[in-house]
Amino acid sequence: MHLGIEHYLILSAVMFSIGLYGALAKRNAVVILMCIEIMLNAVNIAIVAFSRYVVPDVVLLTGHVFAIFVMTVAAAEAAVGLAIIISIYRSRQSVDVEQADLMKG
Amino acid sequence: MIELAFWVLALIMVGAAMAVVLLRNIFRAALLLVLCFFTVAGIYITLNADFLAAVQVLIYAGAIGILLIFAIMLTRDLHEGNPFNRLKVPALVISLLVLTTMIGVIVGTDWGGISSNPQAVEMPVDESTTSYVATALFDQDKGFVLPFEIASVLLLAALIGAVVLVQDRDRR
Numbered sequence: 562m563h564l565g566i567e568h569y570l571i572l573s574a575v576m577f578s579i580g581l582y583g584a585l586a587k588r589n590a591v592v593i594l595m596c597i598e599i600m601l602n603a604v605n606i607a608i609v610a611f612s613r614y615v616v617p618d619v620v621l622l623t624g625h626v627f628a629i630f631v632m633t634v635a636a637a638e639a640a641v642g643l644a645i646i647i648s649i650y651r652s653r654q655s656v657d658v659e660q661a662d663l664m665k666g
Numbered sequence: 667m668i669e670l671a672f673w674v675l676a677l678i679m680v681g682a683a684m685a686v687v688l689l690r691n692i693f694r695a696a697l698l699l700v701l702c703f704f705t706v707a708g709i710y711i712t713l714n715a716d717f718l719a720a721v722q723v724l725i726y727a728g729a730i731g732i733l734l735i736f737a738i739m740l741t742r743d744l745h746e747g748n749p750f751n752r753l754k755v756p757a758l759v760i761s762l763l764v765l766t767t768m769i770g771v772i773v774g775t776d777w778g779g780i781s782s783n784p785q786a787v788e789m790p791v792d793e794s795t796t797s798y799v800a801t802a803l804f805d806q807d808k809g810f811v812l813p814f815e816i817a818s819v820l821l822l823a824a825l826i827g828a829v830v831l832v833q834d835r836d837r838r
Contacts, residue, residue: 563669563782564668564669565777565781565782566781567773567777567781568672568676569709569713570768570772571769571772571773572679572680572709574768574769574772575680575765576679576680576683577764577765577768578761578762578764578765578768579680579683579684579686579687579761580683581757581760581761581764582687582757582758582761583686583687585753585756585757585760585761586687586750586751586753586758587687587748587750587751588749588750588751589692589748589749591692591696591738591741592686592687592692592695592748594734594737595686595695595696595699595734596686596687598699598703598726598730599683599686599702602702602703602706602726605706605718606706606709606710609710609713609715609718610713612713612715613713613715614780614781621802622795622798622799622801622802623802625715625717625718625795625799625802626799626803626810628715628718629718629721629799629803630813630817632721632722632725632726633817633820633821634817634820635725635726635730636725636729636730636824637820637821637823637824638824639730639734640733640824640825640827640828641824641827641828641831643733643736643737643828644827644828644829644831644832645831646737646741647740647741647831647832648831648832650740650741656741658751659751
């Protein structure tokens with residue numbers, strides 16, 4: 562049985578759902594950020610798989626370029642997100658997202 | 667061979683991702699997330715994306731992994747573990763709904779010749795994609811030079827933002 566694009570897309574969908582579940586159901590802000598990274602990785606797998614199967618000749622690699630931009634934004638997001646989490650931890654002594662309700666009306 | 671690599675990597679990846687969500691020890695969850703990033707790099711190699719695999723190991727497994735472990739150390743919430751909030755069951759329902767929808771669409775789509783594209787299925791042996799990625803990024807007509815520059819500005823802004831956010835307010 563050879564590998565088709567479906568294999569990669571279903572793997573990507575499974576990873577995305579695991580990340581989504583973690584991002585929605587966890588209380589620790591650092592774990593939520595980790596789950597968001599899992600979701601971004603899942604999207605990257607789908608992008609690269611499409612790039613491989615739809616445009617198989619090595620010359621046109623726009624999908625890879627997109628994946629690189631996703632990684633760039635993910636790195637920036639991780640840095641700023643963790644800085645915000647550490648800032649919240651300093652003022653509230655907790656990284657529980659249910660206690661971070663400073664802006665609640 | 668490549669099929670075997672795919673299945674092993676996929677199993678380890680899904681297992682590690684599940685462990686990130688389910689493990690009680692948050693530090694172990696972070697280490698398994700790094701394992702998950704490594705297996706994603708392996709998946710890129712099965713997709714003939716060697717440059718992306720190297721970047722994945724450097725940025726995700728290296729930089730972001732270290733950053734997450736540092737954040738866990740600095741926030742010292744280890745004793746609280748990795749608890750679920752009160753959305754545990756609704757979130758499970760929603761993610762399963764999303765998963766079944768996506769799998770239904772993927773399986774139901776007629777991929778035609780794309781899925782069994784012989785050029786894609788058989789792996790070219792020794793050709794690095796690095797120079798092709800560079801061409802795709804910096805080509806004068808079809809390249810992504812302006813987005814590349816914007817990305818560098820974004821990284822600079824994130825760097826400054828992170829420094830401003832974590833600096834000690836009292837010692838300013």
